[in-house]
Amino acid sequence: MEDLEGRKELLKISGLKAGKVLDVGMGKCGCMSLFLARRGFKVTGIDISSWAVHKSRKEASRYKLKGSLEIRRANAEKLPFPDNSFDAVFAYHSLHHIKNVGEAIKEMFRVCKKGGLVVISDLHSKGRKEYEHEPDRDFMRKVGTYLKRQGTFVQKARTKINLMFIYRKDS
Ligand SMILES: C[S@@+](CC[C@H](N)C(=O)[O-])C[C@H]1O[C@@H](n2cnc3c(N)ncnc32)[C@H](O)[C@@H]1O
Secondary structure (H helix, E strand, O other): OOHHHHHHHHHHHOOOOOOOEEEEEEOOOOOHHHHOOOOOOEEEEEOHHHHHHHHHHHHHOOOOOOOOOEEEOOOOOOOOOOOOOOEEEEEEHHHHHHHHHHHHHHHHHHHHEEEEEEEEEEHHHHHHHHHOOOOOOOOHHHHHHHHHHEEEEEEEEOOOOOOEEEOOOOO
């Protein structure tokens, strides 16, 4: 799995061991959704692309996940879930693909339960270079600002390619 070490680090710093979680922008590999479902979490993965939904369902069928992973097509900027639905909401390498990242972060907090966590990992400048993405020096600072508006800081980490943020939803 791509960036397995990063995923392990993110889960470790989140302190999460179980629960009902949402993975926003799961991608065609469904990597973070599968990573979490295989570790006992009850996962819903969403992506705006029908192709990504089709491919990630196919990928998931290779594992015996016993109903612990549901995959749906949905827009991160308008999540089709009631308020306070998930113990934690993840976005791994997906925020930089979303048009209105501020709206997506707002939605992530809305569907997260009170006291739950919003768990984000995305590429910092060096990571963007490694993944051959256009530079955007301001992107992670913008993400940090949106997160601060919505919740309380819990933890932060930096890996070779990622900046990771964990925030708690207080109210
Ligand atoms: C790089 S992939 C995600 C990688 C994956 N999360 C992982 O764990 O490696 C980015 C995904 O974000 C999805 N995406 C972009 N805009 C979106 C939106 N508004 N709502 C949901 N998904 C979106 C894209 O379709 C794409 O599949």
